[in-house]
Amino acid sequence: MxxxxxxxxxxxxxxxxxxxxxxxxxxxxxxxxxxxxxxxxxxxxxxxxxxxxxxxxxxxxxxxxxxxxxxxxxxxxxxxxxxAPRVTRxxxxxxxxxxxxxxxxxxxxxxxxGASDKVELTREFAQAPQSMEEMTRRLERAVAAQPDSAEALYFLGRTYMTQDRPADAAKIFERTVNLAGRQPELLGQWAQAQYFADGKKWSDKVQALTDEALKADPKEVTSLGLLGIAAFEGQRYQEAIDYWNRLLEQLPPDDQSRIALQGGITRASEKLVASGGKVAQAPAAKPAALLKVRVDLAADLKPKVQPGDSVFIFARATSGPPAPLAAKRLTVADLPATVELGDGDAMMPQLKLSNFPEVQLVARISRAGKPTAGEWIGRSQPLASSTTAPQQLTIDSPDK
CATH class of the missing domain: 1.10.287 (Helix Hairpins)
Incomplete structure (x- = not known):
């Protein structure tokens, strides 16, 4: 300073x-x-x-x-x-x-x-903290200087959880929800903090928070993990296995927490069998969708386009959200080309090809590079997302 x-x-x-x-x-x-x-x-x-x-x-x-x-x-x-002397009043x-x-x-x-405290905070955050306690003090000062910053509150709540301060974290996550809205991830974090703050006792408040989070996003990971823990502690081992299996499906293959989660499923299975129960087989997972499509340009349009024009190829649900489920980007110079659209190309985790039974393939040429508007377009007939046969898509119509 x-x-x-x-x-x-x-x-x-x-x-x-x-x-x-x-x-x-x-x-x-x-x-x-x-x-x-x-x-x-x-x-x-x-x-x-x-x-x-x-x-x-x-x-x-x-x-x-x-x-x-x-x-x-x-x-x-x-x-x-x-x-000459100046006259002044x-x-x-x-x-x-x-x-x-x-x-x-x-x-x-x-x-x-003024904002001298914010200037000092900016200088402090430019340097790496030497300890978790120092990071906590910085975040607390940031929240005090910017009480309306949902981002600062969120990180402070997460930090409190790592320091085994769930009661403080629950209060912070409640403030975060009031500022940022009732987003599923925030509700899950709040429910988890409240559960541990109450001494691992399930309450109507925690149940309401997890229900609301999963209703908005059935794949909200914190709520799934928390419900599994609560079911395990309540000796409802099959419920714990089901929740943790659902959570396991959402984690990337290289996620380190998969090992601990799989261990929890194994322990729950052993306790269920030991109590005379039988582990229910999990339903088979849907196979990942993968559509192969060859995209070409109509002959009469070739003189009207330029090699550098962008070509957006995507699949969207015929009945569902208008956002693309999977997309690829090429240029006119790349045509004709064969591309694959699959679950790995999903724009958002909850919007995968395999989650929608019927889709439509679209290819659009946009000189301005905008995927939502262009000059020329080609559309396929609706087809099942499980289709394995290669598809042909020709760009042949004005984009209206």
Missing amino acids: IDFWLAAGLLLLVALSFLLIPVLRSRRAQLEEDRTALNVALYQERVAELQVQQQEGVLDAAQMDAGRAEAARELLADTEGVA LGKAAPLLAAILVPVLGLGLYLHF
Whole structure:
């Protein structure tokens, strides 16, 4: 912060100079005015001496006129170049008072409306924290400086959870939800913190939070994991296995938590069998969808397009959200081309080809590079997302 205050001090000195320079100039003008008055007094004294000498008969009229003229020339030489005195209504008191009030008012206004704490936080976050405690203090200061920042609150809540402070985390996640809205991920984090804050006791509040989260997103991972834990603690082992299997489907193959999750499923299965139950077989997972499509350009359109024009190839649900389920981008120079659209090309995890029974293939040429609007387009007939036969798609119509 030292460099900040040095810069502010320099700017303050520049501002004060505009107030004090007129005062200094007025002092200089006063000195020049006093010197002029002295010269005039000397001139008058010289003329009086000449008049006395004339009366005593020492000087005649011609000598008197010559002496008077000489004194006038000397007066003119002494006062030449002296500017006329400036007339001001402010006087000296007003600029000096302003010079005192400007820094005092400026400092007061900055301390009230300024953001020195945010400047200091920015400088701190530019350096890596040395410990988790230091990171927590930084996040707490960030929340205090920006109480309306949902992002800062979210990270603080996660940090509290890693430090085994679930009660504090639950309060922070509640504030986050109130700011950012009832998003499934935030509801899941809030429910998890509340569950551990209550000593791992399931409550109506936690149940309501997880129900709301899974209703908005059936694949919300925190809620699935939490429901599995609660079911395991309540000796509802089959429910725990089901929840954890659903969670396992959402995790990437290389996710390290898959090992622990699989271990939990194994323990739940062993306890279920030991209690005389039987593990229900999980339903077979849907095979991943993969559509192969060859895209070409109608012959009569080839003179009307340019090699660098973008070509967007995507599949969208015939009954469902308008957003593409899978997409690829080429250029006109790449055509004809064969591409594959599958679950791995999903724009969002919950919008996969295999989640929708029927889709339509679309190819669009856009000179501006916009996937939502272009000049030419080709569409297929609706087809099953499980289709394995290669498809042919020709761009042959104006995009309306």
